[in-house]
Amino acid sequence: MIETAGEPPKVENATVHRVRSVRAVGTRAVLAELSGTQDVLALQALLLEKPLPGQQDVLAAAETVLVRADSPASARRIAARLLQLDLTAPVQLDGELVVIDTVYDGEDLAEVGRLTGLGTEGVIAAHSGQVWTVAFAGFAPGFGYMVGENQQLEVPRRSSPRTAVPAGSVALAGNYSAVYPRRSPGGWQLIGRTNARMWDLDRDQPALAAPGHRVQFRPVRDAVLVAESAAAPAAEHAGTVPEPAAGDVARGLRIVSPGLQSLIQDLGRPGHSALGVSAAGALDRASLRRANRLVGNAPAAAGIETVAGGLKVQAVADQVLAVTGAPSALSIEPAPDSDGETWHRAVPMAAPFALLDGETLSLGAPQSGFRSYLAVRGGVGAALVLGSRSTDTMSGIGPAPLAAGQVLAAGGEAESGVVGAPELQPDYPGTGVTVLDVVPGPRADWFDQAALDSFTAQDWSVLPQSNRVGMRLDGTPLQRNRQGELPSEGTVAGALQVPPEGLPVLFLADHPITGGYPVIAVVVDSQLDLAAQVPIGGKIRFRWAEHSATERSAEHVTTEHVTTEEEASN
Secondary structure (H helix, E strand, O other): OOOOOOOOOOOOOOOOOOOOEEEEOOOOEEEEEOOOHHHHHHHHHHHHHOOOOOEEEEEEOOOEEEEEEOOHHHHHHHHHHHOOOOOOOOOOOOOOEEEEEEEOOOOOHHHHHHHHOOHHHHHHHHHHOOOEEEEEEOOOOOOEEEEOOOOOOOEOOOOOOEEEEOOOEEEEEEOEEEEOOOOEEEOOEEEEEOOOOOEOOOOOOOEOOOOOOEEEEEEOOOOOOOOHHHHOOOOOOEOOOOOOOHHHOOOEEEEEEEOOEEEEEOOOOOOOHHHOOOOOOOOOHHHHHHHHHHHOEOOOOOEEEEEOOOEEEEEEOOEEEEEEEOOOOEEEEOOOOOOOOOOOEEEOOOOOEEEOOOOEEEEOOOOOOOEEEEEEOOOEEOOOEOOEOOOEOOOOEOOOOOOOOOEEEEOOOEOOOOOOOOOOOOOOOOOOEEEEEEEEOOOHHHOOHHHHHHHHHOOEEEOOOOOOOEEEEEOOOOOOOOOOOOOOEEOOOOEEEOOOOOOOEEEOOOOOOEEOOOEEEEEOHHHHHHHHOOOOOOEEEEEEOOOOHHHHHHHHHHOOOEEOHHHHOO
8 A cells, every 4th residue: 555645545455345246037126146144234224225216125135135126117227226336334233122032942952052062051152142133034924034243153954844843933044043933844943932922913013023123132041931822923814803793794795605715815015025025915916906997996905816716705785796817607696585586697707797685696617717806896895914905825914715604894995986897808828838928037047058948848737736825837857057055035926936856836926035946037027917827737838038128128137147347356
């Protein structure tokens, strides 16, 4: 270093922290890759404090930050802007301090003591003697990945995950610590337990320890009873309210039969990734909007999503309904007290119709497609959970699946004094092959050209294990050109993850917000509704999307590995 009189000293090779690279995740999201946890925290804090134009959601993970945008054009602008941000300023770890009383008697405590060389007492001292920071959320609502001030407790996951980890378990894996908010499978090393409620929808901030919070584990010797109801709302579909008795509903629908599965869905709850909550919502968004439009509702009003037919509902007072989505035979039978009449009448799809008090509507098996949507004028009345009435089957948030005898109240979300005219519906997938357009995923480079060609050259079958979390596909397995697994990173609906066995999983609306398998491709957002209608046993062929202006606007910035000058010099 050379100093010149009268001038400030010049510092050579000063390290400037920036985003290392940006990759596309579909057409409306980008993945920023960073050099370590501190840069992840810095970028997350910066984006939350000063959102970029078009930014909808931010999800930090181990070495990346996923940013969702409101359009492909916004995604392109965000990608370019991310590469320019200066992350050099240290992150101020001044988030709220959360103290968690912990009994250190976990099943793996002795093993962690052996792995670290600290012994049992040393593990307790190291874990409770430092302040942890919640870096990001994932896996389940309220599950915060916490990073410590030192690396003394870095341990591997268990070689064989447990099928059920009790709620309130305090655990370690890698260089992270966490508390399981609900009973669930898990492979982390268990060192203790707590009765702290890590997730409680009755609080203004449901997550006790959200990203940015600091956490201090305080050893206690008294027995801590970790009841499911106390440690976390472990029952499925937390946040629901008791269904009203039939006599309490002035107007609405009684569920005579829910069919295979019927759920309350609206357009979802985006923007809660930092809490570990996916957007959920109707899988075929266009069909729900169409049904609501036909009965005069607001587009996002809650309706019923049902699969494979079999749904039967009875009117409580006169109702106006519409059914869209997978085309089915719709039949109305008279009310029980209709003077012994046994006639049935048919009503059309995608058209408003009256269901009079006591009459019952039945949906037949779809002639094509898989999911149908029933809208009632006023919308289905259900409790709002994080701003939505949707059922999230992955996290258990929102109303429980519909059951026979249940009565749904009609809400107050009609926004028009008239109903809509009958509408034409699109063609829905049948027994043939459905072609879906995809763009390269953020980890397409984990596959060689032969695997990429195989991915688009074959017809993939939809397996019965598919659900709203993801469609499991069967075909010729894809071979990776890299070994090992990715650090967990954010993902989106439409992502095609490839686990080690090589069979892709197409993520749908209830997908986990982070994943550790490489994403080879992402279905373009405009075709997610079509993907949701492919039936079990149907076939899908993937096709690389043409570079239209709409799709290319997000993709071309990041599909090729974009690097900064700093990265190129290393």
